[in-house]
Amino acid sequence: MTSMLRLAWRNVFRNPRRTGIVITAVAVGIGGTLFSVAIFSGMMQQMVENAIQTDLGHLQIHARGYDADPEIGLLLEEGGRAEIDALAGDPAVRAFAPRIRGEGLVTSPSASVGVRVLGVDPPRERMLSLVAGSLVEGSYLDAPRRALLGEGLARRLAVEIGDKIVISAQDLSGDMTGEAVRVGGIFRTPLAALDRGTLFLSLEEAGSLFGLGSAISEVVVLGGARDEIPALQARVLAALPEREVRRWDELQPLLRYMLDTMDQMAWGLYLTIFIAMSFGIANVLLMAIFERIREIGILLALGLSRSRLVFMVVCESIFVTLVGLGIGFGLAGLCLVLLSDGIDLSAFSEGLGAFGMGTRIVPALGVQDLTIPTVVALITALLASAWPALRAVRLRPAEAVRHD
Amino acid sequence: MAILEAIGVGKVYETRGVETVALDAVDLAVEEGEFAALAGPSGSGKTTLLNLLGALDAPSSGEVRLDGEKLADLSPAALSELRLRKLGFVFQAYNLIPVFSAAENIEFVMELQGVSAAERRKRAEALLAEVELEGLGEKRPLEMSGGQQQRVAVARALASRPRVILADEPTANLDSKTAIRLLELMAELNRNHGVTFLFSSHDPLVLERARRRIWLRDGGIDRIEEGAVA
Numbered sequence: 001m002t003s004m005l006r007l008a009w010r011n012v013f014r015n016p017r018r019t020g021i022v023i024t025a026v027a028v029g030i031g032g033t034l035f036s037v038a039i040f041s042g043m044m045q046q047m048v049e050n051a052i053q054t055d056l057g058h059l060q061i062h063a064r065g066y067d068a069d070p071e072i073g074l075l076l077e078e079g080g081r082a083e084i085d086a087l088a089g090d091p092a093v094r095a096f097a098p099r100i101r102g103e104g105l106v107t108s109p110s111a112s113v114g115v116r117v118l119g120v121d122p123p124r125e126r127m128l129s130l131v132a133g134s135l136v137e138g139s140y141l142d143a144p145r146r147a148l149l150g151e152g153l154a155r156r157l158a159v160e161i162g163d164k165i166v167i168s169a170q171d172l173s174g175d176m177t178g179e180a181v182r183v184g185g186i187f188r189t190p191l192a193a194l195d196r197g198t199l200f201l202s203l204e205e206a207g208s209l210f211g212l213g214s215a216i217s218e219v220v221v222l223g224g225a226r227d228e229i230p231a232l233q234a235r236v237l238a239a240l241p242e243r244e245v246r247r248w249d250e251l252q253p254l255l256r257y258m259l260d261t262m263d264q265m266a267w268g269l270y271l272t273i274f275i276a277m278s279f280g281i282a283n284v285l286l287m288a289i290f291e292r293i294r295e296i297g298i299l300l301a302l303g304l305s306r307s308r309l310v311f312m313v314v315c316e317s318i319f320v321t322l323v324g325l326g327i328g329f330g331l332a333g334l335c336l337v338l339l340s341d342g343i344d345l346s347a348f349s350e351g352l353g354a355f356g357m358g359t360r361i362v363p364a365l366g367v368q369d370l371t372i373p374t375v376v377a378l379i380t381a382l383l384a385s386a387w388p389a390l391r392a393v394r395l396r397p398a399e400a401v402r403h404d
Numbered sequence: 405m406a407i408l409e410a411i412g413v414g415k416v417y418e419t420r421g422v423e424t425v426a427l428d429a430v431d432l433a434v435e436e437g438e439f440a441a442l443a444g445p446s447g448s449g450k451t452t453l454l455n456l457l458g459a460l461d462a463p464s465s466g467e468v469r470l471d472g473e474k475l476a477d478l479s480p481a482a483l484s485e486l487r488l489r490k491l492g493f494v495f496q497a498y499n500l501i502p503v504f505s506a507a508e509n510i511e512f513v514m515e516l517q518g519v520s521a522a523e524r525r526k527r528a529e530a531l532l533a534e535v536e537l538e539g540l541g542e543k544r545p546l547e548m549s550g551g552q553q554q555r556v557a558v559a560r561a562l563a564s565r566p567r568v569i570l571a572d573e574p575t576a577n578l579d580s581k582t583a584i585r586l587l588e589l590m591a592e593l594n595r596n597h598g599v600t601f602l603f604s605s606h607d608p609l610v611l612e613r614a615r616r617r618i619w620l621r622d623g624g625i626d627r628i629e630e631g632a633v634a
Contacts, residue, residue, distance in 0.1 A: 003508070003515045010503035298499045301460055302513050303488025303564070305481055398461035401495060402451075 004308060008315035011288065012323075019320060022277075022284045026324025029273045030373055031331030037266050038336055038363035039343070044262050045364050048248075048255050050190045053130045056248040057097075057220035058229045059236060066218075067244050072102050073172060075215035076243075079203075083219045086239040092232045094222045097124035100206040101217040104169035106199055108157035115153065115199045117167065119206020119216075128222045131187050131200065137161050138185030141202050146184025150195030154186045161186065167199065171211035179209050263368070270373050274380035277324075281381065285317055285388035296392055297400025306393040313392055317385035318378065325377045329370065336363050405472075406433035407567055407600050408457050412466035415452050415623075426452040428623045429466065434602055436567070439594045441603040441614035448620040450604040451572055457602065458491055458570045459483050471567060488516055492561030492599075496573035498553040500545040506532065506556045507541030513564045531559040535589060551582035558590060568600040575607045587613050 012019055052058060061083045063074040076083055080098045087093050100119030105112055122141045126132040131148070132140045138161040141148055147165060149157070159165060161183055168178040181201070189195055207213060223232045229247055237245045249256035289296070299309065342360035415427040427449045434440060434457075442450040455461040456468050459475050468475045470490060478486060500509045510528040519527070532541050535555040545553050554574060561569045571590070575583035591613060594601050603610050611617055617629040 002521075003504075003512050006508075007501065007503065007512075014503060294497075294499065295501060298493075298495070298501070300484070301458070301487060301493045302560075303484050303486075303491075303516055305484040307481075308516070396461065398455040401460065401499070 004312055005315060008312045009319055011292075011312075012316050012319045015288070015291075018284055018287065022280050022320055023324040023327065025280055026277055026321060026377075027327035027331060029277055030270075030325055030328030030377070031335075033269050033273050034328060034332035034365065034369065034373065035335045035363065037269065037369055038332065038365045039361060040262055040265070041366070041369060042361050042364040044259055046190070046361065048259065050130075051252060051255060052222070052248050053128070054189055054191055054194055055129075056251050057128060058223040058226070058248055059221040059233055060246050060251060061219040061221065061236065061240065062217070062244045062246070064242060064244055067246060067250075070101070072170075072210055072212075072217070075212060075217060076219065077215050079214050080216045080219045083240060083243065086236060087219070087221060090232065090235060092223050092228055092235075094224060095124070095127040096219055096221045097121055097128045098203060098216040099125075099218050099220055100203060100210060100212060102169055102206070102210050104167050104199070104209070106153075106157065107166045107168065108159045108163065110158040111156060113153065113156050113197075115167075115197055117169065117199050117201060117206060117209070119201050119203045119209075121203045128220060131189060131194075134187040134189045135185050136188045138183070140185055141200060143184060144202075145179075145181045145205065146202075147181045148185045148187060148200035149183055150198055151186055151188040152192060152196030153199065154183065156196065159183050167201075167209060169209055171209070173211060175211075177209060177211065179205065181205070263372075266369065266372055267376070270376040274373075274376050277321075278380045278384040281317055281320055281384035282387050284320065285313060285385060286391065288316070289313070289388045289392050293395060293400050293403040296395055297397050297403065300395070300397040301401055309392050310389045313389040314382060314385045317381040317388075321377045321381040321384075325374065328373075332365070336365065339363055405436065406469075407436040407438075407471055408432075408434035408602065409469040410453065410457060410463075410466065411469070413453070413456055413463045413468060414465035415449075415456060415461070416464045425623050427456070427463070430620075430623075430625055432618060432625065434568070434600060436600055437594070437598050438616060439591060439601045439614055440616040440618065441605055441611055442620060443606060443611050443614075443617045444620035444626065445606065448626075449623040450606075450620055452623075453620065454570050454572055454602065454604040458493060459487055488513070488564060490567045492564060492566035492569040494554070494557050494561050494569060494571040494574045496576045498545065498550065498557050498577070500553055500556055500560070502545050505542050505544055506537060506548065506552075506559075509545070509556055510541075510560045510563045513560060517564060527563065528559075531562055532556075534562075534593070535559045549582075550577050551579075551586065554578060554582075554586055555589065558586070558593070562593060562597070562599065566599065568602060570602050570604075572604045573607070574603065575605065575610055580609060583607065583609050 063076055066074040084096065087096050098121055102117045104115055104117045106115050136151060157165065163183050164180055165183060166178055166180045168176060171177045223229050233245055233247050342362040344360055410430050410432040413427055413430045417424045417426055430453060442453055444450050456463050470486065504512060507528045510531055511524040514524040514527060528541065532538055535558055537552060537555055540552065575586060578586065587609060590601055593599055603614060605611065615631060619626040
């Protein structure tokens with residue numbers, strides 16, 4: 001078997017120019033596709049991470065029924081103590097934070113805007129959300145009766161730091177209530193919707209506004225790697241059977257759909273590229289077979305079985321493909337290293353913000369992004385070698401050994 | 405007992421509807437340990453008969469037996485195995501694998517037989533010494549002269565320890581001095597190892613040394629001469 005592999009490997013490089021052209025085609029094709037996938041993947045991952053690290057978290061714990069109808073009366077009592085106790089000992093939990101989530105109308109001297117009001121525990125929220133790190137002005141809820149607004153919302157209300165705004169809302173008992181606060185901070189995140197329509201208050205002030213007392217709407221949880229979250233979800237659910245524990249992709253199925261679509265698109269891209277390449281590979285192998293008819297006849301005369309002959313041709317195809325694949329991976333890797341600081345797309349910031357993306361896209365590749373092209377490449381190599389292998393095994397030794 | 409037998413063997417080639425009779429009802433038995441030659445002019449059927457006896461082609465009629473085994477009864481895989489275990493070939497154009505060194509060419513057949521790497525290396529070195537190519541094992545075919553390549557081809561044919569070596573015009577591309585040395589070498593191997601040699605050739609140097617000459621003409625056996633001339 002060693003000799004067969006060695007023979008196949010050396011055969012590949014008998015015509016360096018021809019093999020080089022095919023390897024270059026595979027390398028450039030795979031490198032370009034991989035790089036494109038890396039950019040799309042980077043955009044998607046950033047969109048998901050932005051959503052997780054601003055609003056969704058990896059898990060959210062709510063009172064039962066909240067998912068179907070997220071009304072203000074479905075609460076976790078005592079500041080979510082039972083929920084927090086259940087999370088405290090789990091090593092997979094990186095951070096958690098209680099929140100109050102409600103709707104309201106915010107009024108400035110210039111405008112009134114319907115907003116989502118989020119009451120947060122600033123020290124805990126800092127560890128979970130990137131909003132605190134996205135301040136462009138002011139401070140992060142470090143004084144009483146201060147509100148934190150997105151840049152878009154501040155612009156809609158035409159307010160600045162220190163300006164007074166009034167928040168009106170319906171409290172737990174259904175009565176209209178209101179609070180006058182000052183703009184304490186303005187943030188800018190990659191999520192345009194968050195910036196334009198969310199107002200942050202401290203947990204106590206939001207509780208007071210909605211008349212919730214010590215109750216909260218949810219506990220948001222940040223875990224480790226995304227693939228560990230289902231296990232964490234199962235553990236939390238087992239500890240809190242009376243609660244709804246939802247993953248980020250259950251809360252925002254569109255994000256999961258987009259990631260899945262991205263994977264399917266990658267498969268489609270690779271299949272298209274490799275089907276096109278398979279003709280080139282098959283052509284090179286066929287030419288190589290025709291050039292070596294006499295040699296193949298000799299191999300058959302020496303006692304090489306037809307199955308081993310097929311193995312040799314398949315190996316030649318796989319070697320060409322894998323060398324091209326390796327170089328393609330290298331090219332894509334080089335591009336990723338060169339662009340490790342990200343691609344600046346600030347010229348398109350508004351459009352990207354609408355999709356929850358930042359203005360600096362860092363191309364990203366996961367193990368799966370390398371697995372898909374490898375699997376597709378190996379399938380392609382097998383398919384591409386089928387025809388040449390068939391031609392080779394059909395050769396009759398007596399005629400082949402006399403071939404000029 | 406005959407190691408090789410052709411019984412009423414015929415071979416007809418058909419090209420674009422035109423049939424050409426290459427062999428017609430040939431009967432031939434080659435005994436074990438023979439050093440014999442198929443002789444005759446071009447087109448007499450020498451190579452065709454050699455191919456049929458070497459299981460490289462199938463007869464249109466009649467049957468071929470190797471070591472008592474009827475080749476027509478064997479599957480393609482069994483024929484490959486038979487060529488690997490019982491037959492060795494030496495061709496006119498050397499036909500070594502150009503991407504392998506001399507030693508790798510010799511070892512290749514042994515690896516197909518499942519011989520261990522250490523044993524292969526040992527036997528390849530011994531065979532190279534036997535064909536007087538000691539120290540040239542790492543050379544590729546294109547780095548060797550025609551005579552050296554043909555000696556590697558003989559060593560390769562011997563590597564599988566075959567019962568029969570079939571040599572098709574083995575001296576055709578060699579100068580007479582090299583050809584004589586090669587034939588002496590083959591004769592020695594025949595004497596020392598008891599390997600049966602059957603040549604196909606019209607080279608007088610081969611025919612002089614063959615202990616039996618089977619003369620073919622127009623696809624049939626014309627006459628058989630016994631006894632070495634040289």
